[in-house]
Amino acid sequence: MEIERKFLIAQMPDRLEEYEHADIVQAYLCIDPVMRIRKHGEKYVFTYKGSGMMMREEYNLPLTGEAFEHLLPKADGSRIEKTRYLIPLDSAGNPLPPGVPTEGLTAELDVFTEPKSLVMAEVEFPDQVSAQSFEMPAWFAKEVTNDPAYHNSNMSKNE
Amino acid sequence: MEIERKFLIAQMPDRLEEYEHADIVQAYLCIDPVMRIRKHGEKYVFTYKGSGMMMREEYNLPLTGEAFEHLLPKADGSRIEKTRYLIPLDSAGNPLPPGVPTEGLTAELDVFTEPKSLVMAEVEFPDQVSAQSFEMPAWFAKEVTNDPAYHNSNMSKNE
Numbered sequence: 145m146e147i148e149r150k151f152l153i154a155q156m157p158d159r160l161e162e163y164e165h166a167d168i169v170q171a172y173l174c175i176d177p178v179m180r181i182r183k184h185g186e187k188y189v190f191t192y193k194g195s196g197m198m199m200r201e202e203y204n205l206p207l208t209g210e211a212f213e214h215l216l217p218k219a220d221g222s223r224i225e226k227t228r229y230l231i232p233l234d235s236a237g238n239p240l241p242p243g244v245p246t247e248g249l250t251a252e253l254d255v256f257t258e259p260k261s262l263v264m265a266e267v268e269f270p271d272q273v274s275a276q277s278f279e280m281p282a283w284f285a286k287e288v289t290n291d292p293a294y295h296n297s298n299m300s301k302n303e
Numbered sequence: 304m305e306i307e308r309k310f311l312i313a314q315m316p317d318r319l320e321e322y323e324h325a326d327i328v329q330a331y332l333c334i335d336p337v338m339r340i341r342k343h344g345e346k347y348v349f350t351y352k353g354s355g356m357m358m359r360e361e362y363n364l365p366l367t368g369e370a371f372e373h374l375l376p377k378a379d380g381s382r383i384e385k386t387r388y389l390i391p392l393d394s395a396g397n398p399l400p401p402g403v404p405t406e407g408l409t410a411e412l413d414v415f416t417e418p419k420s421l422v423m424a425e426v427e428f429p430d431q432v433s434a435q436s437f438e439m440p441a442w443f444a445k446e447v448t449n450d451p452a453y454h455n456s457n458m459s460k461n462e
Contacts, residue, residue: 173374173377174370174373174374176367176369176370177349177364177365177366177367177370179349179370190336190338190351192349192362192364194364194365203351203362203364205336205351205353205362206336206353207336208335208336210335211333211335211336211338215332215333218332218377
């Protein structure tokens with residue numbers, strides 16, 4: 145079970161390229177349930193997610209590169225391409241400098257190049273209480289957790 | 304983890320239609336790993352199976368009817384259609400009469416109509432020891448556990 149909140153970004157962290165990051169290509173075979181194929185760096189994974197917004201049953205299962213290439217033409221709509229940066233946060237939710245480990249939360253900062261330019265951050269929480277008590281730091285612009293337009297699966301739909 | 308052995312059939316059980324049975328339609332999005340969609344009676348399920356012959360990591364995850372219909376045109380090759388009969392076995396591996404519960408094993412007897420006519424039985428075992436000690440009863444003709452030609456995923460391939 146994952147508990148996460150999503151935010152648009154007001155200000156990018158300094159020294160962004162020094163944070164741990166990886167290129168991601170993903171596409172969707174189905175939206176409900178979500179059936180996603182993803183290349184994450186040199187790893188390939190198939191993900192199934194059940195229904196629901198903030199809490200969703202999720203399975204991540206291994207794929208080969210051959211299976212990924214076989215499944216990619218079967219996907220609906222557009223593929224998504226983005227670079228994911230892992231940004232460790234201090235207790236106020238602000239970015240720690242690159243290389244400083246966090247004792248708390250990490251933001252996944254996604255810089256999309258396909259199907260359009262967009263920057264979005266996801267924060268995963270260990271439980272409901274910490275998710276609900278998290279206050280939006282100033283470098284986040286707006287919460288979009290409950291806006292379906294910012295589900296990656298909907299972003300992949302052709303207009 | 305499932306441990307199963309597969310057999311061709313020498314003699315069909317008497318009173319076959321009185322055993323519990325259901326119509327199955329299934330097709331494959333991918334063969335390695337196996338990614339299968341199935342309609343089983345009125346239920347829809349997506350199955351992922353890792354590599355290996357007799358023991359394979361398997362996940363069965365729910366689909367909606369809409370998701371099944373959405374995914375079916377994405378499948379490779381031919382769809383498989385079969386009726387599955389559940390045949391309770393006595394301690395010698397012979398069919399118990401319809402309606403008699405088994406304290407032991409059950410054979411899944413698959414009568415295929417698509418892509419071709421074929422009858423095959425699978426027996427699932429609780430552990431390796433019982434799988435290895437099972438002796439083939441006379442109503443089974445031949446073991447095909449390790450013959451890839453009798454994997455449903457290979458049967459779906461277009462010749």
